[in-house]
Amino acid sequence: xxxxxxxxTFESRLGETFRIQADTEWVEATLTEATPVGEGTEGRRAPxxxxxxxxxxxxxxxxxxxxxxxxxxxxxxxLVPIGPDGEGMRYEAVFG
Numbered sequence: 001x002x003x004x005x006x007x008x009t010f011e012s013r014l015g016e017t018f019r020i021q022a023d024t025e026w027v028e029a030t031l032t033e034a035t036p037v038g039e040g041t042e043g044r045r046a047p048x049x050x051x052x053x054x055x056x057x058x059x060x061x062x063x064x065x066x067x068x069x070x071x072x073x074x075x076x077x078x079l080v081p082i083g084p085d086g087e088g089m090r091y092e093a094v095f096g
Contacts, residue, residue, distance in 0.1 A: 001075050005095055007048035009072065010034035018052055020079070020091075021066035029054045032090065047096045052079070055088040 019026040033051035040046035079091040
C-alpha cells in the first residue's frame with residue numbers, strides 16, 4: 001500500500017484526522033503538511049513528506065506505528081517527532 005502513495009494522496013487530506021496506534025490505544029492526529037521533497041526518476045515516485053500533529057504535550061517515541069484514516073485505510077508509518085508547534089507535537093514521515 002505505501003508504494004502507491006504519492007504526495008497527492010495526502011494533499012487533499014490536509015486538516016483531516018488520522019489515528020495513530022500507540023501501544024493499546026489510538027491517538028488522534030491532524031495532517032498539517034504534505035510536501036514534495038524532490039523529483040521522481042523514471043519508474044520511481046517523487047519523494048515527499050507528511051507532518052501529523054498530536055494535540056497536547058504527549059510525545060510518542062520515534063518508531064513504526066499503525067496509522068488509520070477513514071478514506072485511505074490502515075497502514076504503517078515510521079514517525080519521527082520533530083517538535084511542538086504551539087498546538088501539539090508534530091511527527092514527520094518521509095516517503096522516498
